[in-house]
Amino acid sequence: MTTTPTTTQSLPPSKGKLWLAAIKPPMYSVAIIPITVGTAAAFGETGLFDTKIFGTFLTSAILIIAWLNISNDVFDAETGIDKNKAHSIVNLTGNKSLMFWLANAFLGLGILGILLIAWWQKDVTVLSIIVLCCALGYTYQGPPFRFGYQGLGEIICFFAFGPLAIAAAYYSQSQEFSLLSLAPGILIGISTSIILFCSHFHQVEDDLAAGKRSPIVRLGTKLGSVVLMVTTALFFFLIGIFSLFNLFSFWTALVFLSCPIAYQLVSHVNKNHDQPAQVSNCKFIAVRLHFFSGILLTLGLILPKIL
Incomplete structure (x- = not known):
């Protein structure tokens, strides 16, 4: 006589879903939002807007983020931290060398776009800033620095995707x-760093095994959830302060329409901070907060000039 098991195991993700997770489409908002907000800030203050430069810059930023995402998987493969990460692009392809050179090709194409802007403007300032941002991005995971393993990733992220990218x-x-x-550089820097901060909650064990001292490893998940709540509150507090001191117009109050996403993020992490399977999606909620608050900030910056 045979018996039917009373429990079932969940099926592993399909190859397509793993590739989608490896490519990380939502994460490209960290390229789109800084360029869009910085361009909106310039338009709001000066009335200038060059569609050719904006389109070229945006395309270059997306290519550079592709380099950053792929090269980070390559560098993580070297330390073994991603051995349990099924959607690592290196684990999916089984070819670390190919992914390394593909990442560099994306970086080259991205820098080529910035070189075009420098040539059109006869000015290397934007190129210099973006090269600095790329250098900071490399130090996050790249040897011999690997500053992300020391818990410095959020600081790097703040400057590279916030004040520097907005200024460029x-x-x-x-x-x-x-x-x-x-002011918008500080805000976008904070919202981008929140994404990275949230990505650590579900991988504490893997980080510890690889010797990675992420902020959540250092703080613990409970205190980390408190830090997330305070940082998210600070983001909206600064919008109010910047408006009060006339750095922003009252239109930037539109950003407060993203408060429900912020509440969802904070409450979700507070409830599930020590449950990796449940909290693993919090970084995608953080991406939504970053994207929608950035779009609303863009509207707040350009509407005074349009109206």
Whole structure:
């Protein structure tokens, strides 16, 4: 006599789903939003907008993020931290060398676009800033630095995708700097760093095994959830402060329409911070917060000039 098992195991993800997770389409918002917000800040203050430069810059930023995502998987494969990560692009292809050179090809194409902007403008300022951003991005996982393994990734992320990227996008339109662009740079830096911070909650064991001292490894998941709540609250508090001191117009209050996403993120992490399977999707909620708050901030920056 045979018996039917009373429990079933969940089926592993399909190859297509693993490839989708490896490519990380939602993560490309970290390329789109800084360039869009920086361009909007320049338009809002100067009225200048060059569609050719904006399109070229946006395409280059997406290519550079492709380099960053693929090269990070390559560098993680070297340390063994991704041995349990089925959607690592290196694990999927089984060819670390090919992925390394593909990443470099994306970087080369991205820098080529920035070189075009420098040639059109007869000015290497934007190129210099983006090269600095790429250098910072490399130090996150790349040897011999691997600063992300020391828990410094969020700081790198803040500057590279916040003040520096916003300043580069602003300058690409106006060929001048403005202290007013620092305010949106700080906000986008914070919202981008929140994405990276959230990516650590579900992989504490793997990080510990590989010697990676991420912020969540250092703080613990409970305190980490508190830090996330405070940082998210700070993001919206700063919008109010910047508006109060006339760095922003009242239109930037549109960003508060993203509060429900922020509440969902904070409450989800607070409830599931120590349950890797349940909290693993929090980084995608953080991506939604980053994207929609960035789009709303863009509207808040350009509407005063349009109206």
